[in-house]
Amino acid sequence: MSEIAGIVFAAGRSTRMAPRNKLLAPIGGMPMIRRITAAILESGVSSVIVVTGYEADRIVDALNGLDVTIVTNPSYADGLSTSLKAGLEAVSPTADGALICLGDMPEIEIQVIDALLAAFTGRDAICVPVHRGRRGNPVLWGRNYFAEMIALTGDAGAKPLMARHANRLIEVEVEADSIFEDVDSPADLARLKQRGANR
Numbered sequence: 307m308s309e310i311a312g313i314v315f316a317a318g319r320s321t322r323m324a325p326r327n328k329l330l331a332p333i334g335g336m337p338m339i340r341r342i343t344a345a346i347l348e349s350g351v352s353s354v355i356v357v358t359g360y361e362a363d364r365i366v367d368a369l370n371g372l373d374v375t376i377v378t379n380p381s382y383a384d385g386l387s388t389s390l391k392a393g394l395e396a397v398s399p400t401a402d403g404a405l406i407c408l409g410d411m412p413e414i415e416i417q418v419i420d421a422l423l424a425a426f427t428g429r430d431a432i433c434v435p436v437h438r439g440r441r442g443n444p445v446l447w448g449r450n451y452f453a454e455m456i457a458l459t460g461d462a463g464a465k466p467l468m469a470r471h472a473n474r475l476i477e478v479e480v481e482a483d484s485i486f487e488d489v490d491s492p493a494d495l496a497r498l499k500q501r502g503a504n505r
Contacts, residue, residue, distance in 0.1 A: 311404045312351040312355065312404070313393035314346065315408055316359075318409075337368040338410065349416045353401075356374050357379050357392050358378050387460055391455075404452070405447075408444070411443060411484065412487075415482050418482050418485060422435060422445075432448065433476045435479075435482070441477070442485025445464070447464065455467065
């Protein structure tokens with residue numbers, strides 16, 4: 307069984323939701339960031355790291371009682387790549403890979419995460435969920451890509467590396483629209499609440 311760390315990004319400024327921090331918005335009776343983190347903890351990952359930055363104290367309060375490692379990214383304003391670096395550098399040296407999770411995807415299902423873990427073939431694998439021909443999140447990256455991921459800059463994640471290593475990509479078919487459902491705007495949040503965010 308591979309050792310996989312879950313990394314949850316919770317450092318962003320929620321600029322399109324300002325002045326509200328979307329990660330603290332209640333979904334299904336709990337803050338969004340707690341909802342997704344709790345789901346990841348229930349999956350087969352070995353550990354969970356939450357990367358904080360903007361309003362870090364409030365994010366930590368929302369996660370109170372959960373068995374997670376908190377990593378603060380002082381450079382969060384410089385973009386997503388800085389949170390990726392902070393999270394990866396906190397991963398155990400014995401881990402075989404990292405599941406990269408966005409903190410604003412509160413409907414992600416445990417079954418999706420476990421399907422990615424089951425498809426993982428080793429440290430040179432990249433496992434991405436696919437539904438109806440579309441790729442989504444989260445993505446499971448083998449340790450062999452950590453150095454390249456840490457070297458990324460700006461407000462972008464590791465998606466460009468998928469094209470570079472297309473021959474190592476493992477597409478995992480799932481029956482879940484949740485792999486596309488992130489919250490970027492008040493309209494997104496309202497839609498989730500209207501639907502009841504049932505999982």
